[in-house]
Amino acid sequence: MNVLVTGISKGLGLSITETLLEKGFNIYGISRTKSDKLYNLLKKYPENLKWLKYDLEDSDNIYKTIFKEWIGLKTPIHGFINNAALAYDDIITNLNINRLEKIYGINVFAPMVLTKYAIRHMLLHNTKGSIVHVSSISVHTGYKGLAMYASTKGALEAFSKNTAREWGEKGIRSNCLVAGFMETEMSSTLSEDQKNRIYQRTSLKHPVELNSVSETIAFLLSDNSKSITGQNIHVDSGTI
Numbered sequence: 422m423n424v425l426v427t428g429i430s431k432g433l434g435l436s437i438t439e440t441l442l443e444k445g446f447n448i449y450g451i452s453r454t455k456s457d458k459l460y461n462l463l464k465k466y467p468e469n470l471k472w473l474k475y476d477l478e479d480s481d482n483i484y485k486t487i488f489k490e491w492i493g494l495k496t497p498i499h500g501f502i503n504n505a506a507l508a509y510d511d512i513i514t515n516l517n518i519n520r521l522e523k524i525y526g527i528n529v530f531a532p533m534v535l536t537k538y539a540i541r542h543m544l545l546h547n548t549k550g551s552i553v554h555v556s557s558i559s560v561h562t563g564y565k566g567l568a569m570y571a572s573t574k575g576a577l578e579a580f581s582k583n584t585a586r587e588w589g590e591k592g593i594r595s596n597c598l599v600a601g602f603m604e605t606e607m608s609s610t611l612s613e614d615q616k617n618r619i620y621q622r623t624s625l626k627h628p629v630e631l632n633s634v635s636e637t638i639a640f641l642l643s644d645n646s647k648s649i650t651g652q653n654i655h656v657d658s659g660t661i
């Protein structure tokens with residue numbers, strides 16, 4: 422099974438890539454940088470892991486560079502994992518339109534264009550593909566300072582639900598993985614005090630394990646989940 426994954430250089434994307442490779446998937450992964458961990462993974466899986474340096478700010482060349490020239494139109498795609506995203510941590514009264522446009526470009530517009538061509542690719546090969554967008558618990562609970570970021574993930578949840586409706590009859594599925602707080606570079610700017618306050622809002626009182634998210638994504642790609650579409654699957658340590 423060939424799966425396109427965005428944001429594989431670190432954090433959750435790296436964990437998803439490792440988990441899927443261990444399960445025998447072929448990964449087409451995208452990021453702007455090649456971290457040491459990604460470098461080692463590329464050496465460990467020379468056949469199954471392919472990497473493209475690509476900046477998702479450039480949404481105009483997604484079809485030509487990613488689908489036509491790199492993956493190739495003859496290679497079927499069975500899954501697309503939209504994981505790459507930018508954070509925006511600030512209160513609404515400080516909202517900056519340029520920053521807002523930038524995160525919408527990476528978190529919403531590029532994933533929508535990627536979905537467009539992933540679905541076309543699936544239709545071309547008649548594959549009953551699975552699409553997973555990584556969303557955030559901030560959409561459902563609200564956190565001070567995350568309104569702009571959460572709004573990008575809310576847009577993805579609506580897009581995913583409608584993708585499921587529109588393409589379900591072709592067997593193409595779309596779900597959102599709603600992640601709670603994870604210890605990654607994205608969340609590294611938070612103070613211990615801020616992190617503890619977030620943990621207190623969870624039932625389990627600890628951050629979400631990357632492995633729990635990656636394994637759930639592997640399940641959503643597999644045939645074991647073939648009756649699941651249009652859903653938001655929460656992996657959030659039981660956030661209340």
Ligand SMILES: NC(=O)c1ccc[n+]([C@@H]2O[C@H](COP(=O)([O-])OP(=O)(O)OC[C@H]3O[C@@H](n4cnc5c(N)ncnc54)[C@H](OP(=O)(O)O)[C@@H]3O)[C@@H](O)[C@H]2O)c1
Pocket residue numbers: 427428429430431432433434451452453454455475476477478503504505506507527555556557558600601602603604605606607608
């Ligand atoms: N961390 C949390 O607590 C948390 C909670 C809920 C949901 N999430 C979501 O989980 C997903 C993964 O987040 P994370 O915590 O793993 O973040 P992260 O550690 O910051 O990693 C983000 C990944 O996205 C890539 N990326 C960012 N901008 C890109 C661009 N313009 N073009 C291509 N790739 C780009 C980065 O690679 P390069 O820098 O090499 O390009 C990196 O591999 C995101 O969708 C995030 O919104 C995170």
